[in-house]
Amino acid sequence: MACSSAAGISGSDVNWKKTRVLVYTKNGKGFVHDNIPSAVAAFQKMGTDHGFAVDVSEDPAVFNDANLGKYDALIFTSTNNDVFDTDAQKVSFMRYIQSGGGFMGVHSAIGTERKWTWFKMMIGGTFSWHAKYQKFTLQVIDPKHPSMTNVPKVWERPDECYFSKEMYPGIKTLIAHDVSSLKDVNDTVLTKNQGSFGNNYPAVWYQDFDGGHIWFTSLGHNKLDYAEPVFVNHLYEGLRWVVSQSGNRNLSKAYATSPGTPVRYE
Numbered sequence: 001m002a003c004s005s006a007a008g009i010s011g012s013d014v015n016w017k018k019t020r021v022l023v024y025t026k027n028g029k030g031f032v033h034d035n036i037p038s039a040v041a042a043f044q045k046m047g048t049d050h051g052f053a054v055d056v057s058e059d060p061a062v063f064n065d066a067n068l069g070k071y072d073a074l075i076f077t078s079t080n081n082d083v084f085d086t087d088a089q090k091v092s093f094m095r096y097i098q099s100g101g102g103f104m105g106v107h108s109a110i111g112t113e114r115k116w117t118w119f120k121m122m123i124g125g126t127f128s129w130h131a132k133y134q135k136f137t138l139q140v141i142d143p144k145h146p147s148m149t150n151v152p153k154v155w156e157r158p159d160e161c162y163f164s165k166e167m168y169p170g171i172k173t174l175i176a177h178d179v180s181s182l183k184d185v186n187d188t189v190l191t192k193n194q195g196s197f198g199n200n201y202p203a204v205w206y207q208d209f210d211g212g213h214i215w216f217t218s219l220g221h222n223k224l225d226y227a228e229p230v231f232v233n234h235l236y237e238g239l240r241w242v243v244s245q246s247g248n249r250n251l252s253k254a255y256a257t258s259p260g261t262p263v264r265y266e
Contacts, residue, residue, distance in 0.1 A: 014243050019052035021073040021239070026058045028081030033108060035223040039077040042226035046236055052243075063089035065096075065251065073102040073242045076109040078220070083112055087259050090116070094261070095254035097122060097212030102246035104239055105216040110164055116259055122209050124171040124202075124216055125164035129193045133160050133221060137181040138203055142174045147206065147215060147241035151175070151234055159225070162218035163193035163201065168209075175204035175217075204234075206241065210263050211253055213245035 023043050025036050040056050047054035055071075060083060068074070074096065076083075084090045097103060103122065105112075111127035113119040120126045135158040140148055161177050179199050182190070194201060204217045215238045225231045255264065 014240055016050045016052040016243075019072045019243055020070055021047070021052065021054055021075055021243070022062065022068075022071045023054060023056045023075045023077060024058070024062070024079060024083070025056065025077060026060060026079055026083040028083055030081045031108075032080065033078040033221070033223075035107070035220065035226065036078050038223040038226040039106065039220065042232055042235065043075060043077070046232070046239070050236075060085045060089050063092045063096075065092050068092060068096040068101070069249070069251065071096075071101070072246050073104055073239060075104045075106065075239070076112060077106040078108045079105075079112045080108045081111065081114065090119075090259040091256050091261075094118060094210070094256035094259070095251065096249075097214075098210050098254040098256060099251045100211055100213070100246060100249040100253065102213045102242035103215070104242050105214075106235065107160075107162075107218060107220040110162065110216065110218060118210075118259060118261075118263065120166055121168045121170075121263065122212070122214060124205055124207065124214070125167035128163045128165040129189065130160040130162045131182050131185050131190065134158060134183060136161055136183075137178040138175050138219075139178055139200065140175050141200070142172070145174055145206070145241070146244070147237045148174055149237050151237060152230065155230075156181075157219070157231075158222065159219050160221040161201075162203070164218075165193075167202070168207070170209060171202065171205040171207045171216075173202040173205045176200035177203045204238075208245075213242055215239075215242050 138155040206215045
């Protein structure tokens with residue numbers, strides 16, 4: 001599979017028939033979304049429709065170098081809290097990313113591993129608060145990015161408007177929440193979590209981080225979303241970009257020896 005640049009990617013740049021992804025669904029102690037089975041089914045159907053292999057697991061033992069080498073993307077869909085059992089599993093995850101691997105996070109994946117600095121940097125931040133589930137507006141602010149293909153430029157939808165803290169400065173926002181479109185919110189809580197972002201708050205983003213290729217969407221709270229064509233297309237376009245970037249993985253580039261190994265900015 002050829003590794004493409006971010007610009008000008010079309011669907012033909014991904015050889016789906018040679019693609020395998022892992023959908024990971026582990027949740028630690030705390031709230032567990034009821035959307036997870038629906039999300040799994042959506043990715044499995046996507047695999048059937050486009051011809052790629054989809055493995056599903058909630059067992060952290062899948063995180064070892066030999067197993068992760070099979071995958072063109074790791075998808076964490078509504079994972080939450082602590083999802084690894086050992087430091088060795090965390091290091092294998094880091095090494096996969098450092099080798100040039102692809103990662104896709106969906107919805108509460110931003111609330112995963114809240115005490116692990118490297119993971120929070122990798123995904124782009126950590127969950128802070130969300131407004132009450134309601135219909136609100138999102139705005140595509142980078143329509144030229146290939147993962148925005150066929151995504152509505154102004155998108156009104158019911159969902160949870162997520163806010164994060166410890167946001168990593170390397171992320172590149174693709175879609176922003178229109179905060180002014182929220183109704184029935186506590187203004188004090190909103191202002192605290194909105195911080196200095198003003199009316200446009202990051203909702204979907206990507207980044208190249210520590211050798212890997214990261215794409216995250218905060219959307220997808222309702223289990224019905226995963227049968228809704230516009231939202232499923234949103235996930236597909238994100239995955240297509242991730243896979244297009246991760247074709248030239250090289251484990252010799254990985255250097256992590258512990259979950260606290262500092263990032264090498266190279």
